[in-house]
Amino acid sequence: MKKIYLISILTLSIGLASLQGQQYPLFTNYLTNEYGYNPAVTGDVTGMQFNFLYRAQWVGIEDAPVTQLVSFRSRLNAFPLGLGGYFFKDEAGALKRTGGSLLLSYSQRLGNRAFLSGGIAGGFYNLRLRDDISVQDEMDEVIINGMGGSWFPDFNAGIQLALGDFYLGFSVPQVLERRISFGNPEIGVNFLKRHYYFTTGYDIPVARNFRVEPSVLVKLTELTDPQIDASLKMTFMNAFWVGGTYRTEDAASAMAGFTIREMFDINYAYDISTSGLRTVSEGSHELSLTLRLVKSKDSDGDGVADVHDKCPTEPGPQKNNGCPQDLFTEKGVEKEEEQGPDRDGDGIWDELDECPDVRGPYENKGCPWADRDFDGIRDDIDECPGLAGVASNNGCPVDDRDRDGIVDQFDRCPDQAGSFISHGCPDRDTDKDGIVNAMDKCPNTYGPATNEGCPIVSTKELEIIQVAMRNLYFDSNRASVWTKSYPHLDDLAALMVERADWQLKIVGHTDNKGTEKSNLEVSKRRAEAVMFYLINNGVPKKQLIVEYYGEARPFASNERESGRQLNRRVELEFVFD
Incomplete structure (x- = not known):
């Protein structure tokens, strides 16, 4: 019973996390900690940034999840690369998971204020029993393995598209699905499952000192239904903000934060459970701190920050308080002294000339x-x-x-x-359907994005062309359209006039009576007869495409008259380019 008791704890711990969709740490203020689940945004920062997060979930419930996270990131200015890392401790039930990962991202400029970024993260984590768990048999194999824990590799990947103030991201935490067992797979085996995160948002500048940012985070796993976080954040004076989040079937949250001198952020979120846990839980608390180490402004690029530069718009050395100096001052020579020798004849005394044997300008200390x-x-x-x-x-x-x-x-x-x-x-969007030509399978014909830019032919429209085609037959060696075909061709002509950007392919065929050459000519005249009938009923010629094949493509056998009659036909097809 002692081993079963322990296995029950382990199974319950992992199973509870699976049930709640929380094998991966949960954040209410996900925008502050987004590179924890999408490494693509690692380089979206100025200078060096550090984040510290503490989350206590479902306060009042014993052994509820507690998450602690420390992370950092920075952008390499010489390259479109971002580097970072994070270290975490996550406790839920009887289990504790600790570990860390390093992050790398790359950003490619696509156009004016448009960037596509991709990132990866890799590291290791340790999964083990919590230190304060009491056990009944410390010599049990499962207990020993659970106390020692196991190390597992971890890998995350993600991409993000930024178009001005709009962004769209997709990431996959826990790419490596790991098998979890503490020594006896016949009693209890679990798996850490792959997660899929979709995020999107738009930072809208409503007024000079007021911005609104709606955003959505969708989380998917094989274990649970999709969970959606819908948030709204309002920022005032670029200094403080308030907002709220609703998480489906879980919680509603209130959030707030403020910034101190653009270097230090404090953010807080409080979750009120909307599930059955609200009767036993006092809610969840999340506190995060952000520290930015940004290089001070240096307008003239001389290495002396403006706050210490007595000449902030003119480059100069630090020993001269950021102001320019001449060679006399730099070399400690009095200008009133008698001119010394000048071997290279560049007008700069050898005593001041750093290249006394090669001519050079004064601005470069006498060197070329x-x-x-x-x-x-x-x-x-x-x-x-x-x-x-x-x-x-x-x-x-x-x-x-x-x-x-x-x-x-x-x-x-x-x-x-x-x-x-x-x-x-x-x-370019030639057909004005909102889909650029490069992504439009029918760039010259209006169609919805759901059909890749091509028109969707309705059942009624499809019936019109099929009925017209079924009633287009001809006598042997003749190109006259049967009179009983007229009503159906009239309906087709009306449709083509209405759909002015559609095209209609008209293909003529014959049976095998007569010579191959004469049959080819008859098939041409039959297709053209249909074309002229449609033109006479208002269809522009540019909408009509005529092809003919004679007896080369029979529809039925030419052995009997019934088959030959089917082969004396004109086929019709809508064409979208």
Whole structure:
């Protein structure tokens, strides 16, 4: 009974987390801790940022989940990369999970204020029994293994698209689904399941000092129904904010936070359970702190922060309080002294000249300006000093003439700014259906996004063309349309006039009576007869496509008259381009 008692604890702990969809730590203020579940946003930060989070869930219930998290992230300014990491401790029931991961993200500019980012995170975590759990038999194999715990690798991945103030993300925490067992798989085996997170939001600047940000987080697992967090955040004066969240079948939350001098954030959230737990729980509390280590502003780029720079708009060395100085001051030479020797004849005394044998300008201390890439642009003003370029592009090579973030080698419109989706060309929507041509399977015909930009033919419209086609037959070696076909062709003509961006393919066929050449001619005249009838009923010729194949494509056997009659036909088909 002692082992069964322990296994019950383990099964209940993991099973309870599965039931609540919470094998992965839960955050109410998910926007503050988003890189904990989507590594793609790791580089979306200025300077270095640290986060500290504490969450006590379902206060009042014994052994309810408690989560602690410490994380950091930073962006490499020289590259579109973000680096970070997080360390956590998560306790729920009888189990404790501790571990950490390192994060890496990459961001690609797609256009004006448009970026696509991707990220990965990898690390390890330890799953074990909590230290304060009392057991009845410390020599039990399962107890020993549970106390020692097991280490497991972890891997997360995600992407995020940012279009101005709108963002859309998708991530997969716990990509590696792990089998959990403490030594006796016949008694209790569980699995940590893969999660799928979808998030979207829009930061709307309503007024000068007021912003509203609605957002949604959708969480999916194989174990539970989808859980949706819908949030609204209102920010005032870029200094403090209030908001709320509703989590389906779980809780409603109130949130608030404030910022101190753009360096320190304090955020708090309180959850009120909307499930049956509200009768035994006092709610959930979540507190998070954010610290930003941002480099002080340095307007002239001389390495001296503006707050300490006596000449903030003119570069100068730190020893001169950020102000420029001349060679006399730097070398400690009095200007009134008699001029000394000047071997290279550049007008700068050898005593002051750092290159006394090579002519150079005063601004460069008597040395010639360097030009490592030999592009004729000196290194001090060359933005790409190691790569030959042109002056019109500040010394960099012209590999993105339209500056749309897509290099000319892969840009189908290198002189017109465009988007990644349209291969560097401007997003065009010829049929005005809201789907750009590059993503539209029918770019010239209006259609909904649910059908990939192509029209959806209704049952009634499909019936019109099918009835017209079933009643299009011809006498042998003749191209006259039967009179009884007219009403059905009239209905088809009316439909084509109404659908002015649709096209109709008319294909003529014959039986095998007569020569192959004559049959080809008859099939042509039959298709054209239908075409002219439709034109005479108001259908523009540009909507009609005529093809003919003679006897080459029979529908039925030509051995009997009934089959030959079926082969004397004209086929009709809607065409969308």
